[in-house]
Amino acid sequence: MKEFIRKLYVLPLLASVKANFNKRDPYWIKMSDIIQQVRPDFQYGVSTTRDFFKSKRYQDIISTYTLQVPGNECKFYTIEKSGDFDLSQCNEAITFAKSFNAKVRGHTLFWPANSPDWFTNYSDDIEVTKQYIMNYITKVLDYYKDEESIIYWDVINEAVTDKSNSTTTVLKYGNGNSHEFVGWDTYSEDIYALAREHTNPNVKLCYNDYNAENNNGNIEGKTGAVFNYVKSLKEKELIDCVGFQMHVSGNYYPNYEQLTQIITMYEEIGVEVHITEIDVSMKYCESYEQQLEIYNGIFQACFDHPNCKVFTVWGARDAESWIGAENEPLPFDNDMYPKNIYYDMLDYVMEKLPPSATYPIPTVTTKPTPDASVDVPNALYLIKPGSYMISPYWSNWSWDCSTSLDDEGNVIVEYIKLNGSFSLFNMNGFNGGTLHLEIKVDQPNIKFKVDTQIVNANKSQLIAFLEDIPTDKMLAYDLKIPSIEGGYNRISIRSIESENAILTINNYYFKQLLLLPFQLFELITISSYNCINHILN
Structure with a gap:
């Protein structure tokens, strides 16, 4: 059975002559079905984003992994975004992981360079600041102490500065513009000791950082500094594991x-290693073959070494990547279809399966064909x-409201304050055209304002007031956006008459009068695979 399945997805590769966008045939086995039959102590992980949790295709990808890492939902700037302690997003991410019988990595308790904005000026008294952080960490850890799905905590994230080296380790005390932790010289020891006290013995405590993985063999640089930092904590019995983020490309990676x-x-020194956030950007790769070679070398080095216990990719698909879909950095493409990167890792594990190994019949994952009747050309x-998600090309910059998805894929915006804003930001920008949206509300006589902004210039353009919105059916609006010099980069829908309103929205798109050159890639990446092949070959 094993050899038959391997032929199903290996032979089409040999027959293919197009390397760049080659897709092996649609039969594949989920890594979660087999990897722990080779190494029971190994976790194959992925970071998750709650905006996508109801997407069926997203769920299909996520089921491939044995470990999930909430990307932002369990961080200080999310839990206390406005100064109120709120674990709802973190709870949602953990519940999502448990629905797949996946383990969870808590990420992260303390990130000295990324406090919520309000906290950067919280107090001029370092003792007050210290006590606040210690109390916050205690509350988080006590709440999750009996949560068996959490097996790791990234206790501290990115504390070592880039200018550190193997002889000098310098720590961060703010983000460069803020200095809220200056004077707390023992924060590493204090926080790890606290974490050890408030977690169960089965939970491993980790340090997580970038440029710590011996890139290009430069072990005397930051790699050496992180090693010495972790070693000092291990000597005090405060730490169990180190996370190599592994954000690499063709000019900067470890072989x-x-x-x-x-x-x-x-x-x-008795510290296990985890690959925690890998992505391999095409930005500095000479070819897709080089990118594949980098992925294979890192995965195989980790999987072959008994002291490397975790391999986690940072994002489920290219369009979700923090470094941009245009860099194609992940094992699954924009359409959530596995690339050769994934298949090569799968091959490597399958070759090591014992004769007694069992696994389900391969899953059919044919490349999805977009419904042409739904897509609006050039939108x-x-x-x-x-899609069951807000487009990854638009960042959710909302305030005084929360967003979720219903079972039909509609986005539900719950406003909690007057002038709350459902705001989406597009880094490429946009200009004159038509904004289409279909909406309904939970109560009559609710009024909203739609405007566009130029965020860095602090300029706003009123587009329309929305009134007489139905409560029982979706109503379509087409709003004209005027052209201006330089264009816009954010669209907002603001509640202007009610502190508590619920807006349901879908089929929300912008159609520009004239397509700008920098938007071409965005349109290409949401097209079908055949269209991509036609354009690029």
Whole structure:
């Protein structure tokens, strides 16, 4: 059975002559079905984003992994975004992971360079600041102490500065513009000791950082500084694991031997290694083959070494990546279809399966064909019907409201204050055209204001007032947006008459009068695979 399945997805590769956008045939086995039959102690992980939790295709990808990492939902700036302690998003992410029988990595308790804005000027007294952080961490850890799905906590994230090296370790005390932790010289020891006190013995405490993975063999640089920092904590019995974020590209990455070297160094001091946030940007890769080679070398070095216990990709698909879909950095493409990156990792594990291994029949994952009747030509979608998500090309910059999804894929915006704003930001910008949206509200006589902004210039353009919105059916609006020099980069829908209003919205898109050159990629990436092949070959 094993050899038959391997032929199903390997032979089409041999027959293919197009390397760049080659897709192996649609039969694939989920890594979660097999990887722990080879290494029971190994976790194959992915970061998750709650905006996508109701997407069926997203769920299909997520089921491939044994470990989930809430990307932002369990961070200080989310839990106390406005100064109120709120674990609802973190709880939602953990519940989502448990629905797949996946384990959870808590990420992260303390990030010295990324406090919520309000906290950067919280107090001039370092003792007050210290006590607030210690109390906050205690509350989080006590709340989750009996949550068996959490097996790791990234206790501190990115504390070592980039200018550190193997002889000098310098820590961060703010984000460069803020200095809220200056004077708290023992924050590392204090926070790890607190975490050890408030977690169960089965939970492993980690330090997580970038440029710590011996990139290009530069072990004397930040890699050496992070090693010495972790070693000092291990000598105090405060830490169990180190996370290598592994945000790399063709000009900056560890090869198999270099990664093996640093993993072994940590093994010698009793600290296990995790690959925690890998993505391989095409920005500096010479070819897709080089990107594939980098992924293979890192995965194989980790999987082969008994001291490397975790391999986690940072995002489920390219369009979700924090470094931009145009860099194509992840094992699944924009349409949530596995690339050769994923298949090569799968091959490597399958070759090591014992004769007694069992796994389900491969899943059919044919490349989805977009419904042409739904797509509007040249439209930049903010919310596309059937996608069950806000488009990854638009960042959710909302305030005084929360967003969720219903079972039909509509986005539900719950306003909690007057002038609350459902705001979506597009880094590429947009200009004159038509804004289409379909909405309904939970109560009659609710009024909203739609405006566009130029965020950096602090300028706003009123587009329309929305009134007489139905409560029992969706009503379509087409709003004209005037052209201006330089264009816009954010669209907002504001509640202007009610503190508590619920807006349901879908089929939300912008159609520009003239397509700007920098928006071409965005349109290409939401087209069908055949269209991509036609354009690029």
